[in-house]
Amino acid sequence: MWEFGPGIPDTLFVRGKVPMTKEEIRVLVLARLRLRPELVVWDIGAGTGSVAVEIARMCPGGKVFAIEKDEEACQLIHRNRERFGVKNLEIVTGEAPQILSTLPAPDRVFVGGSGERTGPILREVKVCLREGGVIVATAVTIETVHAASILLERWGFTVEVVLLNLAVARKEGRKHLFVARNPVYIWSAWRENHGFSG
Amino acid sequence: MWEFGPGIPDTLFVRGKVPMTKEEIRVLVLARLRLRPELVVWDIGAGTGSVAVEIARMCPGGKVFAIEKDEEACQLIHRNRERFGVKNLEIVTGEAPQILSTLPAPDRVFVGGSGERTGPILREVKVCLREGGVIVATAVTIETVHAASILLERWGFTVEVVLLNLAVARKEGRKHLFVARNPVYIWSAWRENHGFSG
Amino acid sequence: MWEFGPGIPDTLFVRGKVPMTKEEIRVLVLARLRLRPELVVWDIGAGTGSVAVEIARMCPGGKVFAIEKDEEACQLIHRNRERFGVKNLEIVTGEAPQILSTLPAPDRVFVGGSGERTGPILREVKVCLREGGVIVATAVTIETVHAASILLERWGFTVEVVLLNLAVARKEGRKHLFVARNPVYIWSAWRENHGFSG
Amino acid sequence: MWEFGPGIPDTLFVRGKVPMTKEEIRVLVLARLRLRPELVVWDIGAGTGSVAVEIARMCPGGKVFAIEKDEEACQLIHRNRERFGVKNLEIVTGEAPQILSTLPAPDRVFVGGSGERTGPILREVKVCLREGGVIVATAVTIETVHAASILLERWGFTVEVVLLNLAVARKEGRKHLFVARNPVYIWSAWRENHGFSG
Numbered sequence: 062m063w064e065f066g067p068g069i070p071d072t073l074f075v076r077g078k079v080p081m082t083k084e085e086i087r088v089l090v091l092a093r094l095r096l097r098p099e100l101v102v103w104d105i106g107a108g109t110g111s112v113a114v115e116i117a118r119m120c121p122g123g124k125v126f127a128i129e130k131d132e133e134a135c136q137l138i139h140r141n142r143e144r145f146g147v148k149n150l151e152i153v154t155g156e157a158p159q160i161l162s163t164l165p166a167p168d169r170v171f172v173g174g175s176g177e178r179t180g181p182i183l184r185e186v187k188v189c190l191r192e193g194g195v196i197v198a199t200a201v202t203i204e205t206v207h208a209a210s211i212l213l214e215r216w217g218f219t220v221e222v223v224l225l226n227l228a229v230a231r232k233e234g235r236k237h238l239f240v241a242r243n244p245v246y247i248w249s250a251w252r253e254n255h256g257f258s259g
Numbered sequence: 260m261w262e263f264g265p266g267i268p269d270t271l272f273v274r275g276k277v278p279m280t281k282e283e284i285r286v287l288v289l290a291r292l293r294l295r296p297e298l299v300v301w302d303i304g305a306g307t308g309s310v311a312v313e314i315a316r317m318c319p320g321g322k323v324f325a326i327e328k329d330e331e332a333c334q335l336i337h338r339n340r341e342r343f344g345v346k347n348l349e350i351v352t353g354e355a356p357q358i359l360s361t362l363p364a365p366d367r368v369f370v371g372g373s374g375e376r377t378g379p380i381l382r383e384v385k386v387c388l389r390e391g392g393v394i395v396a397t398a399v400t401i402e403t404v405h406a407a408s409i410l411l412e413r414w415g416f417t418v419e420v421v422l423l424n425l426a427v428a429r430k431e432g433r434k435h436l437f438v439a440r441n442p443v444y445i446w447s448a449w450r451e452n453h454g455f456s457g
Numbered sequence: 458m459w460e461f462g463p464g465i466p467d468t469l470f471v472r473g474k475v476p477m478t479k480e481e482i483r484v485l486v487l488a489r490l491r492l493r494p495e496l497v498v499w500d501i502g503a504g505t506g507s508v509a510v511e512i513a514r515m516c517p518g519g520k521v522f523a524i525e526k527d528e529e530a531c532q533l534i535h536r537n538r539e540r541f542g543v544k545n546l547e548i549v550t551g552e553a554p555q556i557l558s559t560l561p562a563p564d565r566v567f568v569g570g571s572g573e574r575t576g577p578i579l580r581e582v583k584v585c586l587r588e589g590g591v592i593v594a595t596a597v598t599i600e601t602v603h604a605a606s607i608l609l610e611r612w613g614f615t616v617e618v619v620l621l622n623l624a625v626a627r628k629e630g631r632k633h634l635f636v637a638r639n640p641v642y643i644w645s646a647w648r649e650n651h652g653f654s655g
Numbered sequence: 656m657w658e659f660g661p662g663i664p665d666t667l668f669v670r671g672k673v674p675m676t677k678e679e680i681r682v683l684v685l686a687r688l689r690l691r692p693e694l695v696v697w698d699i700g701a702g703t704g705s706v707a708v709e710i711a712r713m714c715p716g717g718k719v720f721a722i723e724k725d726e727e728a729c730q731l732i733h734r735n736r737e738r739f740g741v742k743n744l745e746i747v748t749g750e751a752p753q754i755l756s757t758l759p760a761p762d763r764v765f766v767g768g769s770g771e772r773t774g775p776i777l778r779e780v781k782v783c784l785r786e787g788g789v790i791v792a793t794a795v796t797i798e799t800v801h802a803a804s805i806l807l808e809r810w811g812f813t814v815e816v817v818l819l820n821l822a823v824a825r826k827e828g829r830k831h832l833f834v835a836r837n838p839v840y841i842w843s844a845w846r847e848n849h850g851f852s853g
Binding site: 375399400401402403424426428431432433434435436437438439440441444 | 485573597599600601602622624627629630631633634635636637638639640
């Protein structure tokens with residue numbers, strides 16, 4: 062169990078071979094999601110469930126749906142849900158965007174991995190998103206950021222993009238050697254003005 | 260008032276000309292501080308109070324001491340405390356390290372700006388820090404990170420350092436132009452093993 | 458006059474208010490251009506002429522055309538050509554892509570600034586480029602990189618993209634403070650295989 | 656053979672398991688070395704010889720000494736010297752700083768890897784360096800940059816440091832995925848004013 066605030070160390074999650082949103086990216090995503098205790102949140106492409114677990118901890122009166130098509134990943138989410146003792150996290154095994162219309166309308170949506178289906182997923186999210194809603198996503202390719210921002214701005218969303226280059230020092234003898242993480246784009250989008258803009 | 264989680268947008272703070280820890284850095288600092296509701300926290304060189312305000316919101320049963328020598332900055336902290344309606348934030352006008360020994364022993368310490376006094380401040384922090392304590396700092400110079408890590412490791416602390424290069428997209432016509440923020444080192448240190456290590 | 462190799466310090470150029478490709482970006486661009494002494498090179502959107510001057514120095518038996526629509530910038534190119542004593546640099550006042558068809562076919566093309574005309578410019582460059590030719594460009598927006606790579610790959614070019622985040626230390630008292638330059642994408646493209654690929 | 660300018664692609668060098676200064680770093684190092692055709696240059700910790708080969712090509716009337724203690728690396732330098740047909744590159748098998756005093760005084764020195772011996776190596780370099788000389792080094796740890804800049808500034812050198820975060824796009828299906836290289840500090844130092852400062 063983790064008794065502290067957002068930003069659970071990566072090493073505390075059961076991981077397998079499924080890619081995971083790293084701690085530093087995760088806390089930035091959580092910040093950009095503009096969470097409140099009672100919200101309904103979708104985590105599309107939930108992977109290990111690391112983001113979903115953190116959201117569930119921050120929305121104790123709400124509900125998180127971790128949507129994931131890969132069976133092995135769903136097992137990991139199950140185990141991480143157990144490990145961190147969160148009750149308000151429901152695992153939805155299935156493929157986005159098809160599965161999305163069967164779920165309660167979300168206040169917040171995080172898209173951790175959309176593969177080739179960014180457009181169709183965002184289209185469905187746009188239809189389902191509640192008033193005042195916020196969408197956040199991470200992307201590692203120019204193409205994904207570009208496709209997402211074009212669509213969202215066409216639909217009247219305000220889009221903010223941050224490019225993060227992070228390096229973590231590893232101790233080598235008496236020295237600190239920096240090991241780079243791959244650059245990640247984090248974008249967030251909303252339609253109604255909440256004074257979110259940084 | 261801000262009704263969401265950690266990561267208050269920079270634009271919502273009263274700022275003046277005092278340097279401010281930017282939103283993205285702030286959420287990473289908050290994560291690394293490993294906060295719990297009831298902790299006593301020092302923010303040394305509190306500037307506008309942006310970090311202190313966020314800590315106070317995350318430690319509603321605890322107390323935050325914002326230590327700041329500059330009178331104008333203290334006024335800003337005062338106004339930001341009002342603006343976000345936090346009650347558990349005490350402004351301490353005075354110079355570190357001298358003023359530190361007059362304060363209740365901290366569970367967490369954030370050093371936002373230490374100037375030329377990194378060594379003396381860390382020495383005093385080490386003496387006062389409660390068991391299980393964590394120190395986090397941001398630094399923009401190699402010299403500060405180096406001096407801090409040498410001292411802390413000599414004293415038996417585990418030190419983690421992250422180097423953050425962040426760029427924020429600004430809309431120019433129909434395009435997104437990235438504007439870089441200066442690179443920041445965020446280091447955190449602790450003596451007892453809490454499984455913090457990422 | 459500069460008696461050393463590629464990488465003339467920014468401060469040695471006459472600059473005015475025209476944006477300039479900075480030294481560190483410039484040397485990477487020069488490397489990616491795969492220059493040889495006798496080549497014909499176009500610098501489209503030449504700005505201060507800093508890249509064109511360096512190319513001219515590296516292609517003493519060739520010819521560089523600095524294409525620039527802004528009159529004030531053309532004056533700067535003129536002065537920088539004088540300052541560095543290069544003879545094989547011709548200033549072409551006019552707008553790309555229209556002006557391009559009037560020029561000798563190039564072996565190398567550098568696109569420093571294409572504004573909203575990336576597509577039309579690349580289309581004309583593709584028509585004019587000699588066999589074995591190489592195109593290099595810098596871009597500061599996702600949209601430009603994306604548009605360029607889509608077109609070029611459709612036309613059978615191999616495209617390489619590098620993302621550069623650079624910070625330069627400034628001495629502040631006895632410390633080194635890093636000041637970030639905005640992130641820049643450098644892409645290069647070619648059709649025939651020269652073993653260029655890094 | 657490579658018929659183009661500085662910036663030989665990494666893949667063209669014989670590499671083995673010896674670490675290599677990557678192309679993009681190499682061209683920045685070459686620029687900062689402020690090379691002229693007739694100079695004497697030391698490459699200390701020459702590794703695969705990639706930097707030494709490029710320097711030799713840029714100083715056809717000068718001489719490059721590639722100093723390397725590792726026998727296997729010396730073999731690689733030998734093979735890379737052959738491959739690129741450079742004549743003015745001498746391989747010196749031995750350990751710095753001891754071996755340095757046996758070599759002709761240098762106009763330029765590149766320190767690619769100094770391990771734990773940064774101080775002693777720089778001390779010897781300072782003694783041997785000719786008037787108007789320039790030292791350039793790459794470093795991946797804070798400690799090395801810090802130690803070097805303290806010493807050099809104490810000795811009256813002007814020191815410039817650049818921090819480079821580079822990511823290279825890899826094609827994944829139809830998308831460009833950026834893969835980060837570890838952050839590298841490049842510093843350069845000189846005593847006499849040549850107008851080098853950027």
